Amino acid sequence: MxxxxxxxxxxxxxxxxxxxxxxxxxxxxxxxxxxxxxxxxxxxxxxxxxxxxxxxxxxxxxxxxxxxxxxxxxxxxxxxxxxxxxxxxxxxxxxxxxxxxxxxxxxxxxxxxxxxxxxxxxxxxxxxxxxxxxxxxxxxxxxxxxxxxxxxxxxxxxxxxxxxxxxxxxxxxxxxxxxxxxxxxxxxxxxxxxxxVADAEVDKLLRAGEGWLAQHPERELISRRYLAHQREYVAEATARLAALDQGPELVDAATGGDTDDDASESRPLNRLRADAVLAVLDEVGARTVADVGCGPGALLSRLAADPRFTRIVGTDVSPPALETAARRLGLAERSDAQRERIRLHPSSVTYQDDRIAGLDALVLMEVVEHVEPERLDALARSVFGLAAPASVVLTTPNAEYNALYPTLAAGSFRHPDHRFEWTRAELAAWAGAIAEHYGYRVEFRPVGAADPVLGAPTQLALFRKEAAA
Incomplete structure (x- = not known):
């Protein structure tokens, strides 16, 4: 062969x-x-x-x-x-x-x-x-x-x-x-x-097919053949792939919610979003970074591949997601120095966590919309007040853009675990108040192909601490 x-x-x-x-x-x-x-x-x-x-x-x-x-x-x-x-x-x-x-x-x-x-x-x-x-x-x-x-x-x-x-x-x-x-x-x-073929093959298929399989026109044939026509495994893979393809962020919560896709883009929106975050981290010169709400480690794997990042922390409330991230990063096979460079911790974005304090940057990529509105003050205090990084990079769906997704019913959210979705004006109001209260300045950027009226599918807010500007 x-x-x-x-x-x-x-x-x-x-x-x-x-x-x-x-x-x-x-x-x-x-x-x-x-x-x-x-x-x-x-x-x-x-x-x-x-x-x-x-x-x-x-x-x-x-x-x-x-x-x-x-x-x-x-x-x-x-x-x-x-x-x-x-x-x-x-x-x-x-x-x-x-x-x-x-x-x-x-x-x-x-x-x-x-x-x-x-x-x-x-x-x-x-x-x-x-x-x-x-x-x-x-x-x-x-x-x-x-x-x-x-x-x-x-x-x-x-x-x-x-x-x-x-x-x-x-x-x-x-x-x-x-x-x-x-x-x-x-x-x-x-x-x-x-x-x-055993049940682990489903996870292997989904990991290797991330970013392309859910949208492939032959995904059902691919799933059947890859899983050797084992009916129960094919059914599981089909359900998880269908969730990924229902629209942006309409995914199984067990996958971490970071696999939506924008049909108007040649590359999936989750990739465009990660690219935008990495570009911002490069722009602010971040070397120590925490991915808060890291899920199964999609962004962490790209951070780990770049030696410019000398300290990388991933946190999530889901232990299974952290286990998946650890496997994805190959932590068990890495050297002691690499395991010291890359740390994973169970944690909530609304609680004080000294392990992410004082870093160059914190990333909240598609995280804030999963928090109950009444807990947003606790999130702000934890991230901006206690952790107090030099920069915060936050991405969240633009609710106005939802009207362009034909499979998304009016008034529905992109993901079943979303507690809210902000318009551009709503994000600007919240972020502006947070920046003023905690001593940051904030700017906004679109991610993905923008509609002239409804804007881009994802909105990015970059907070920079005034003292570090």
């Missing part, structure tokens, strides 16, 4: 930093089904290519209890599992390029966060679902799809065309996003997994 990744750019050799594999070496990895090798067949001034080659041990595969086969039948031994680019290649990709999948690159954080000109080559890909399946799966994600097939056997043309294809994907994408798409879609093309 072979996957090639080609990057064209000003310094194409930086692909080695992004993949965390040096181009001058051949890297070998032992896996439960065989051995994986990473090498670079091409490193030039204009392009660089990395290859992942998986050599499967068919005998070990048969012996494995995790193998999805019928023991005692000929099909258990005679099959294409060891040769097609399917679930085993996806598992190898997830194991060998684990850090790259998360989008983290401490050596080149700006490159990991950038959209790159990429070419992905897949060989011996099964076309179980029709010759147009690769186009249906990858084209909606922005990839140009080329595929070639030949005869099953040139000596016997009457046997017809091969059920396998070579697929080349070309496009512009963050490398981590491209790898996560492959991680999900390789077993979907194959429509088979070499191991038994």
């Amino acid at each position: 072979l996957l090639t990744i080609t990057y064209r750019g000003a310094a194409p050799g930086d692909l080695g930093f992004l993949l965390h594999k040096h181009p001058d070496r051949v890297h070998d990895f032992a896996l439960p089904v065989g051995r994986a090798h990473v090498f670079y067949p091409e490193v030039g001034d204009e392009r660089c290519t990395a290859a992942l080659l998986l050599e499967v041990d068919p005998i070990e595969l048969v012996r494995s209890r995790r193998f999805r086969g019928d023991a005692g039948t000929l099909g258990h031994y005679v099959n294409d599992r060891a040769y097609v680019s399917g679930s085993m290649l996806a598992v190898a990709l997830g194991s060998v390029f684990r850090t790259a999948l998360t989008g983290r690159c401490d050596a080149r954080p700006e490159l990991a966060a950038s959209e790159l000109e990429l070419e992905l080559g897949l060989h011996a890909v099964p076309l179980r679902g029709g010759a147009d399946l690769p186009e249906r799966l990858f084209a909606p994600l922005g990839w140009t799809v080329e595929q070639s097939t030949g005869l099953l056997d040139d000596e016997f043309p009457e046997w017809g065309p091969s059920p396998y294809a070579t697929i080349t994907l070309r496009g512009v994408s963050r490398l981590g996003e491209a790898l996560r798409e492959l991680y999900v879609l390789l077993p979907v093309l194959d429509d088979a997994k070499h191991y038994w």
Whole structure:
């Protein structure tokens, strides 16, 4: 099984930093089904290519209890599992390029966060679902799809065309996003997994599909195939994906509520919002930051990937959300110094928490609207009075923009856990009063494509402490 990744750019050799594999070496990895090798067949001034080659041990595969086969039948031994680019290649990709999948690159954080000109080559890909399946799966994600097939056997043309294809994907994408798409879609093309599917696969699907799967036109087919047609898991994934696609922030509260999407944007609104927050943190020169109400750690993972942030704190009232964030950040595998740099704590935004006091910046990204109105004074005292950071970055939905969402009934909120949603004037009034009382000045910025009358879908308020201005 072979996957090639080609990057064209000003310094194409930086692909080695992004993949965390040096181009001058051949890297070998032992896996439960065989051995994986990473090498670079091409490193030039204009392009660089990395290859992942998986050599499967068919005998070990048969012996494995995790193998999805019928023991005692000929099909258990005679099959294409060891040769097609399917679930085993996806598992190898997830194991060998684990850090790259998360989008983290401490050596080149700006490159990991950038959209790159990429070419992905897949060989011996099964076309179980029709010759147009690769186009249906990858084209909606922005990839140009080329595929070639030949005869099953040139000596016997009457046997017809091969059920396998070579697929080349070309496009512009963050490398981590491209790898996560492959991680999900390789077993979907194959429509088979070499191991038994358990309930953890649903969370893996949702994590790898964050930002693209909920809006994919083939999401039901993707969910069925990725989850090996296990009805209860497919039903769970379908419900969670449907919630993500009902409109901005109409999501299951267990996901942290930070996955809404704006159909008018080529990129999901949650990504645009995180981009806006990170840009503001850069603007104010923040180095120590707390993400208050961090949820499952979407913003934390991007903060952690940037070495400019020397101290990162994530707080949330939900222990399961913090556990998800810890897994997402890979805290268990990080060094002691990294675990000291990144801290997660259970806490409420309305309570005093000395662990977030005196930082450069506090982020309240889609948090304030989850607080009961009568508790907003307590939030203000905790954040602006007691923690008293140099800057506060707050984002919240613009209630006026809700009229543009056809699936959202009049007067409804974007998320079932929202206690209110402010218009632009209401946010300005609240934020202005808070700024005056606690010694900050505040400015407002739109996030997302703005309607000329109703404004942008998200509104951002940037508070700067007067003494720090």
